[in-house]
Amino acid sequence: MNELFLRIALDTPLDSLFDYRWEPPTRVVGDTDANESVPVISPQPGQLVVVPFGRQELVGIIIEIASTTKVPLAKMKNVTAVRSELVPLSNEWLALTQFAADYYQRPLGEVALPALPKNLKALKTVSLQRGLKKLAKLGDHNDAQATAEPLLNTEQQNAVNAITEPTGFTPHLLFGVTGSGKTEVYLQSVSKILQQDQQAQVLILVPEINLTPQFEAHIRARFPGILLSTLHSGMAEGERLLHWLAAHLGRARIILGTRLAMLASMPHLKLIIVDEEHDPSYKQQEGLRYSARDLAIWRARQLNIPVVLGSATPSLESWQGALSSRYRLSVLRERAVKNAVLPVVKIINLEREKPSEGLTPRLISAIKLRLETSEQSLLFLNRRGYAPVLACDACGWISQCTRCTANLVLHKGDHRLRCHHCGLEQRIPRSCPTCGNIDLQPLGRGTQRMEESLAAIFPDAKVFRIDADSTRLKGSAAAAFERVHDGDVDILIGTQMVAKGHDFKRLTLVAALNPDAALFSQDYRASERLFAQLMQVSGRAGRTAQKEGGNMSEVLVQTRYPDHPLYHALMAHNYEAFAKDLLQERQQAQLPPFMYQALLRAEAKELQQAIDFLREAAACQTHVGITMNDPIPMTMTRIANVDRAQLLVESASRPALQAFVKEWIGTLRTMKSKVKWSVEIDPVDI
The missing domain is CATH 3.40.50.300 (P-loop containing nucleotide triphosphate hydrolases)
Known part of the structure; x- marks a missing residue:
């Protein structure tokens, strides 16, 4: 048969595909006829293969098969093995990964290979064989009892x-x-x-x-x-x-x-x-x-x-x-459950109603009403830990991370200060490291501190916290939500984990405790995300018909900016009006979805080194219809002792931006620099 050359994608940091030679096996089987050859199945696009790469062997994917190659035969290496026991990945799947690689400007191997399960890419086929055997024994049913389809409105x-x-x-x-x-x-x-x-x-x-x-x-x-x-x-x-x-x-x-x-x-x-x-x-x-x-x-x-x-x-x-x-x-436009209505949203002005332990008197009274009628309350606070920072009143010291431009968050239960960005942990100091003052105070409130306050105010209530810290173990999140659904919780305090998708039958009160910070973020998407979060968490209340003698479902938002348009749209449950205003702002400012963006990020030991690289990158390529913004430090400038900066590129034409970035990346790879860089298409965090 004719010699075949395979173009194979590998999970490597290189752009190009690699050509290998495939030779059919020559071994024979059977002792009755020594000339009886093993049936040979030619390799196909989408099959996994094992190939030599440097001093090691890697698993790759066949992308295409050719009868000729530009690579000199002396430099060609043979494919070690073809995984013919697995049905090849389809041409449609290969086209999907090729599109993703082209659009997001990444090598094909870095798209296709990470999309596969880790055990599928093992050099030995033990895991694959075991998986195929288990699947062969698996029935096409489960033990659940079928439920009837409800009538739709x-x-x-x-x-x-x-x-x-x-x-x-x-x-x-x-x-x-x-x-x-x-x-x-x-x-x-x-x-x-x-x-x-x-x-x-x-x-x-x-x-x-x-x-x-x-x-x-x-x-x-x-x-x-x-x-x-x-x-x-x-x-x-x-x-x-x-x-x-x-x-x-x-x-x-x-x-x-x-x-x-x-x-x-x-x-x-x-x-x-x-x-x-x-x-x-x-x-x-x-x-x-x-x-x-x-x-x-x-x-x-x-x-x-x-x-x-x-x-x-x-x-x-x-x-x-x-x-x-x-x-x-x-x-x-209407809730699906008969007689279930959207909750009433009310604003609590923190300038007029002073909170104690983060809770205003009106909110405390609202929680008491729910406890009296065996209904649930949800307090939304998108900040985990006990307090955002530990501080010294005497000298002004605060618990800053030594590796990031962030504070160490107080986790009282673990007796630790922890960075939520690099993972650095320290024991809580007994005294101020700067002046020796032993009276260190937590500033602000996280979910752990709010849980402690709620337990003190409502000692007979079942207070429960759900956040990334309380659900670290496998299966713990599902078990936690099951407790809430079973009614074994009176007051739930949680982060954005509790804000969406959950159908709490007995929940009639939702409170947003500290939403104002997002109103003044430099990220132009912050208000859009805050509105979505508040609408989603508000929607956890009143999802069933009001029971006789029960309380009206309501949402209380504690804020220092009660006249902000976002909160007025929230009170009216009016997404459409809010979106209309935001779209007008985006169009005037020429921001997505009316503009297309790419973001070049640079990481270095020193911030100036990253900025200098970005300036050189901005000057090395020009293109009609492309706007190149000035390099700036990222909002979180330093993480794990690495300084970070960014350069935003914009265009009103998506094809023009794609063409520019593809050419630009080629130029960037020729630049000699120790800076680590990456390009993101359609960034969502700027």
């Missing part, structure tokens, strides 16, 4: 009909108030898609791992005869491989996961759903800085299938897409 039914119409690629924006039954629209849309095609697969994305157990329970209850795969970074490697294989081989017809599931192999994908599409968690913040939401739209277009973006507070990019008719808009 008119708005919900219209949304399901629109999503499941056989119109090919259509991006749907499902805009519904909190509690309007978006999940039920998803489930009934999934049901219709699966009924239309007996091989169809559906992908459902959620922004955070802690939202998967609740969604998984809904899916298993509704589809007991359907195999479900769950994919997220919190899974053990063997478990993740098994679920990935089920999706890759078409056994799993529903795939539920966080952003990494967007790059999973699903050969029969017919519908993509992105829940809470506005959430910044869909943007990867290291390595390949991709947006799972944006890739979902591209993948839907590639496969000519519908994609649903659901949110009570859509991103301005998606909202503008609906206003310009690029997205089909479905609106759910």
Whole structure:
């Protein structure tokens, strides 16, 4: 047979693909006929291979096969092994990774290989063989008892009909108030898609791992005869491989996961759903800085299938897409549960009502009312730890991190000062390191301190805290939320982990304790995110019909700026008016979604070194239609003894920006510098 040359992508920091030579094995089998050759299956694009690379062996992916190569034969190396036991990754999947590599300006290998489970890329095939055997024994059912589909209201039914119409690629924006039954629209849309095609697969994305157990329970209850795969970074490697294989081989017809599931192999994908599409968690913040939401739209277009973006507070990019008719808009204006109404939002002016231990008298009274009627209260404070900083009143010393431009946060229960950026930990000093004063005081309040205050004010209440510190162990988040759902909690204090996706049946009071800081952030997206957070956490209240003798559901916002337009929009539950104002501001300021951006980041031991590199980078390339801003230090300038600066590049044309960045990166790689740099397309944190 003719000699074959394979172009193989490897997970290396290099841009190019590597050419290898493949020779069919020559061994023979059987003792009856020594000339009986082993059947040889030619390698195919999408197969995994083991190849020599330097002094080691690596697993790569075959991208293409050719009969000629420009590489001299003397320099060619043979492929060590072809993983023919695994069905090749599809051409559509390879095209997806190629698009992501091109758009986000990364080498193909750095996109394709990290998207695969770690055990799949092992040099030995023990894990793969074990996963395939487990999958072969796995039934296509679960032990859950099927639940009937509830009747939909008119708005919900219209949304399901629109999503499941056989119109090919259509991006749907499902805009519904909190509690309007978006999940039920998803489930009934999934049901219709699966009924239309007996091989169809559906992908459902959620922004955070802690939202998967609740969604998984809904899916298993509704589809007991359907195999479900769950994919997220919190899974053990063997478990993740098994679920990935089920999706890759078409056994799993529903795939539920966080952003990494967007790059999973699903050969029969017919519908993509992105829940809470506005959430910044869909943007990867290291390595390949991709947006799972944006890739979902591209993948839907590639496969000519519908994609649903659901949110009570859509991103301005998606909202503008609906206003310009690029997205089909479905609106759910009423709560799905009969007699369940949106909570009343009230503003507490901290200039008039002075708080004690962070709680105003009106809020304390509101919590007491809920305790008397066995209802739950939720206090939202997006700041974990006991206090943001420990300070000395005598000399002004504060607990600063020695490695970051950040303070060490007081964690009283652990007797530690901890940096939430680099992980540095110190014991709480017995006296001020500067002047020796032993009377050190915590400044500000985190969730731990608020938990302590609530326990003191309401000694008979069951006070419970949910944040990243209390849910560090595997399974602890699911167990914590289960306690709340079971009614074993009277007062819940939590960070943004509790703000979205959870359906607390007995919750009638929500309080936002310290939201003002985001009003004055230099990040132009801060107000958009704050409004989304407050709308989402407000929506946890009043999701069921008011019980007889119970309290009206309400939201109390403690603020020093009661006249701010954001809070007025919140009181009116008026996302549309708020979004209209923000879009006008963005258009006037020429910011996304009316402008496209790329961000060059530089890291060095000294800030000036990073700034100098960025200045040189700005001067080394010019292009018509490109705006190059001045280099500036990043908001968090120093992390783990590394100084960081950034350079923002903008253009009104996405193709022009892409063309510029591709050429620019090539030039940057020729610059001799010890500065570590990276380019991010469509940055969300500036």
